[in-house]
Amino acid sequence: TGSTRPQRILRAVQKNSTRGSPCSVVNAIDDYCKHKEWAMNVGDEKGIIVDDVVLELKPITVLELGTYCAYSTVRIANLLPPEAKLITLEFNAESAAIAREIITWAGLEEKIQLIIGASGDWIPRLKEEFGIETFDLVFLDHWKDRYLPDTKLLEKCGLLKPGAVLLADNVICPGTPDYLDYVRNSPRYKSKFYRSHLEYTQEEDGLEHSVFLGMAGRGAE
Numbered sequence: 001t002g003s004t005r006p007q008r009i010l011r012a013v014q015k016n017s018t019r020g021s022p023c024s025v026v027n028a029i030d031d032y033c034k035h036k037e038w039a040m041n042v043g044d045e046k047g048i049i050v051d052d053v054v055l056e057l058k059p060i061t062v063l064e065l066g067t068y069c070a071y072s073t074v075r076i077a078n079l080l081p082p083e084a085k086l087i088t089l090e091f092n093a094e095s096a097a098i099a100r101e102i103i104t105w106a107g108l109e110e111k112i113q114l115i116i117g118a119s120g121d122w123i124p125r126l127k128e129e130f131g132i133e134t135f136d137l138v139f140l141d142h143w144k145d146r147y148l149p150d151t152k153l154l155e156k157c158g159l160l161k162p163g164a165v166l167l168a169d170n171v172i173c174p175g176t177p178d179y180l181d182y183v184r185n186s187p188r189y190k191s192k193f194y195r196s197h198l199e200y201t202q203e204e205d206g207l208e209h210s211v212f213l214g215m216a217g218r219g220a221e
């Protein structure tokens with residue numbers, strides 16, 4: 001039985017990057033996925049937008065939905081302040097195992113908590129199981145039909161405080177129409193679109209940046 005794509009990505013990281021250097025890990029994955037085989041990392045073009053958002057916001061608590069091979073996990077964690085923490089949720093146990101190895105290789109295991117499970121099950125447990133009050137930044141990159149229900153769940157669980165940022169990948173390709181409609185039309189969010197391209201391609205894609213304004217904007221319940 002052959003290797004899986006995540007296994008081949010891990011091998012490329014171990015071969016072409018330096019232990020303890022998150023930048024070299026990110027570059028090794030981008031090189032592999034540009035020249036050898038495509039993979040669903042946020043990638044270098046959208047990655048620059050993610051970097052800018054993180055550097056501007058300086059989040060202390062970050063939630064990532066959808067780890068895959070930990071490309072964005074490593075990219076984000078590398079830019080966080082020293083006391084900051086990132087919790088990342090991954091449903092697929094195989095890719096989670098690879099992600100754990102890549103996080104360790106990058107030397108970021110102290111900053112990152114990887115949980116294997118589904119967002120719907122875990123979001124309601126984060127407060128009491130991880131002592132989380134609220135998240136400053138949520139990066140949505142998991143199943144596209146889960147972006148909206150999970151956003152509503154985060155609201156319901158009181159995990160967002162005014163000023164918190166939701167940064168959503170793939171709002172054009174594959175697309176998240178119900179999520180976009182919600183954050184762009186709800187009084188609870190100030191939303192803006194960052195136009196870009198699908199990772200490693202010329203296809204249209206982009207990130208939606210939505211600032212939570214609080215539940216006061218209750219409007220029609």
Ligand SMILES: O=C(NCc1cccc(CNc2ccc3[nH]ncc3c2)c1)c1cc(-c2ccc(F)cc2)cc(O)c1O
Nearest residue numbers: 040041065066089090091092118119141142143170173174
């Ligand atoms: O679909 C995508 N990513 C999500 C995803 C995909 C597969 C498995 C999982 C399993 N992981 C998982 C599930 C549920 C979860 N709940 N909580 C955590 C959690 C984690 C997650 C995606 C697709 C494309 C794409 C593909 C093809 C194409 F032509 C164009 C574009 C590009 C992307 O950048 C993408 O991000």
Ligand SMILES: [Mg+2]
Nearest residue numbers: 040141169170
């Ligand atoms: Mg994505």
